[in-house]
Amino acid sequence: MTVISMNSVHTPAAPQDGVQPMVSFRDVRKSFGALEVLKGIDLDVMPGQVAALIGRSGSGKSTALRCINGLEKINGGELTVCGRNLRARDFELRELRKEVGIVFQSYNLFPHLTVEQNVTLAPRKVNGLDASESRALAAEVLEQVGLSDKASSYPEQLSGGQQQRVAIARSLAMRPKLMLFDEVTSALDPELTGEVLRVIGKLAAGGMTMVLVTHEMAFARQVADLVVYMHQGRVWEAGKGTMLDDPQTVELRQFVGSGL
Amino acid sequence: MLGVSLDQYGFLVQGAFWTVVLSLMGFVGGTIVGLPVALARISGGWFLCRASSLYVQFVQGIPLPVIMFVVYFGVSIYGFDVNALVAAAIAMTLYSSAYLGEIWKGCIQAVPKTQWEAGECLALTNLQRFIYIILPQALRIAVPPTVGFLVQIVKNTSYSVVIGFFDLTYSAKILNNATFKPFVIFTAAALIYFAICFPLSRYARRFELRLHRRHA
Numbered sequence: 001m002t003v004i005s006m007n008s009v010h011t012p013a014a015p016q017d018g019v020q021p022m023v024s025f026r027d028v029r030k031s032f033g034a035l036e037v038l039k040g041i042d043l044d045v046m047p048g049q050v051a052a053l054i055g056r057s058g059s060g061k062s063t064a065l066r067c068i069n070g071l072e073k074i075n076g077g078e079l080t081v082c083g084r085n086l087r088a089r090d091f092e093l094r095e096l097r098k099e100v101g102i103v104f105q106s107y108n109l110f111p112h113l114t115v116e117q118n119v120t121l122a123p124r125k126v127n128g129l130d131a132s133e134s135r136a137l138a139a140e141v142l143e144q145v146g147l148s149d150k151a152s153s154y155p156e157q158l159s160g161g162q163q164q165r166v167a168i169a170r171s172l173a174m175r176p177k178l179m180l181f182d183e184v185t186s187a188l189d190p191e192l193t194g195e196v197l198r199v200i201g202k203l204a205a206g207g208m209t210m211v212l213v214t215h216e217m218a219f220a221r222q223v224a225d226l227v228v229y230m231h232q233g234r235v236w237e238a239g240k241g242t243m244l245d246d247p248q249t250v251e252l253r254q255f256v257g258s259g260l
Numbered sequence: 261m262l263g264v265s266l267d268q269y270g271f272l273v274q275g276a277f278w279t280v281v282l283s284l285m286g287f288v289g290g291t292i293v294g295l296p297v298a299l300a301r302i303s304g305g306w307f308l309c310r311a312s313s314l315y316v317q318f319v320q321g322i323p324l325p326v327i328m329f330v331v332y333f334g335v336s337i338y339g340f341d342v343n344a345l346v347a348a349a350i351a352m353t354l355y356s357s358a359y360l361g362e363i364w365k366g367c368i369q370a371v372p373k374t375q376w377e378a379g380e381c382l383a384l385t386n387l388q389r390f391i392y393i394i395l396p397q398a399l400r401i402a403v404p405p406t407v408g409f410l411v412q413i414v415k416n417t418s419y420s421v422v423i424g425f426f427d428l429t430y431s432a433k434i435l436n437n438a439t440f441k442p443f444v445i446f447t448a449a450a451l452i453y454f455a456i457c458f459p460l461s462r463y464a465r466r467f468e469l470r471l472h473r474r475h476a
Contacts, residue, residue: 069381097383108378112396121392122382174382 022047022082022178022209023068029076030063037063039233040077045211045226047177050204052224053213056255059230061213065180068211069100082177098126101171102180105187107163109155115142115166116151119173127174141169145199161192165199172203179203181212217244217256229255262444268435269448275431276452278345282417282427283456285349287410290356297361302368303386312361319358325419327351332423348420348427356413363409367402368394404468411457411464418453428452 023045030038037060045051053061066072068081070093079086082099110118119141120134129137142148145165155163164184171179181200185193197219204210204223214220220227221241229237229252237243237252247253300312319327331354332347342350371394379389418429432449436442 071377071381094383094385097381102381104374104378106374108374110375110378110393110397112400122379122384125388125392126383170382 019046020083021045021080022049023051023211024080025064025077026079027077028064028067028074028079030060030067030072030074037233038067038074041233041235043228043235043238045209047209048207049209049225050223051211051226051228052220053211053228053230054215054217054220054255055230055236060233061228061230062182064230065102065182065211065213068178068180069102070096071102098174099177100180101174101176101178102182103164103167103171103184105183107155107160107167107187109163109166109170111155114152114154115147115158115169118155118166119170122170123173137173138169141172142166144172144202145169146195159192160188161195164188164196168196168199168203177209179208179210181210181214183213183215185214185216220244231255263441264435264439264444264448268439271435272428272431272445272448272452275426275428275449276456278426279414279417279428279453280456282345282348282352282420282425283410283414286352286356286413286417289349289353290360290413293353293357294360294364297357298364298368301361301365303390316358316361319354320362324351324355324416325422327354328419328423344420344423344425347423348417348425351420352413352417355416356409359409359412360406363405364398364402367405368398370401371397400471404464404471407460407464407467411460414456414460415453 021044023043025041025043028038028041029036039060041060041064043051043064053064055061063072067074067079067086070086074086081096084091084096086096110121113121116135116138119138120129123129123137124134138151139148142151145168147162147165147169150158150162150166155166158166168184184200185196188196193216197216200210200212201219201223212220212224221244224241227239227241227243228235229243229247229249231249231251237247237249244252244256247256297312297315300308301316304312322330328348328351331351332342332344335342335347375393375397376389379393384392417427420427421429421433424430428449432445436445439445
């Protein structure tokens, strides 16, 4: 295998000067039954960084992302997110979820609730906001995603791109320290991806720490501080976006060349 | 009218009244017992899930008239003298709870798993997710099959005739014994059953169409 050493790849922006990484994978392993999906991942995402996980389907990138907020439990190694060790005895999953937002490919909005109710459900029930506080919060986050006029619509009345922006707003309403995006534009018609990517780009510019799994190479190159190419359950190559112009491994060269 | 007096038709209507009463008791009782059964099958631990599943299979495996007999005679063996209404209501509760439990289990499971996941990722507790996200969607799905099952309940109350409960079927039987006009009397009874059930099926169908339109 023409792999560059695993140890050398994981940190273009190494932890410096006491700043703790927001996400830290150390030899993280994950299996589904006999199938080992993550075979020892090392990766650090610093506060304010945007990390893009790329790779073929089955490379483990979505699994890695889902491990970050505990949707998948890791089987080995160490995973620290927002200063919480996910394998610690006293680890509280719900506390982590208050700090980490996730947006899915299929939006997963609540179809029986209006846009505003979608956005404010968790802030009201989890963080105890009252009616007027939550209305103000909804106005604020919907403004951020450019959907102020849709507060009283139902999800089914919106386009895919709009629904995905509501999903982003719903996560933002929890005031997360870290946002995860799992192929959020893959289900969208090409002409609708732009509006979603613009929202994510704006968040990145605003300093939000994010990890995103994406097939949008141009987007990854443009917004990501750290591009991570995953292959066969490993971090195969990682670096700045310019890495994509000069792949060090055959696999990444093929992947970039395949025009995905 | 057709050799049967108005009073005698009135007698049938009295029976029909008790059919409706028994149906309502069966439905209310079935809801009170069936809802926990559905919940236990979805989210109970191993024991609750097995126990409720066994309950459902057990009740569904016994013909309703036999359940009626068991409740009516079985309970009186132990010295409790139950009247036919109480026995029939208990039997209908057992019967409808087993079916409603299954129906509602399916409705809760019909809400996509990703809805649970979305709630989980927003730090909502299990109970909050169930109450605010899953239940409202499951209820919407549950309306057509539940109303449809009401029709089954109404028709199956007629089995209470075996324990001598005075319902529509029983009143028709008595009337027939008195008048020897079986065709007229049982046709009248059939029409009354139909008059109760038809609007229910129509409602069920309407709800179902509306549901499909929403998801189209």
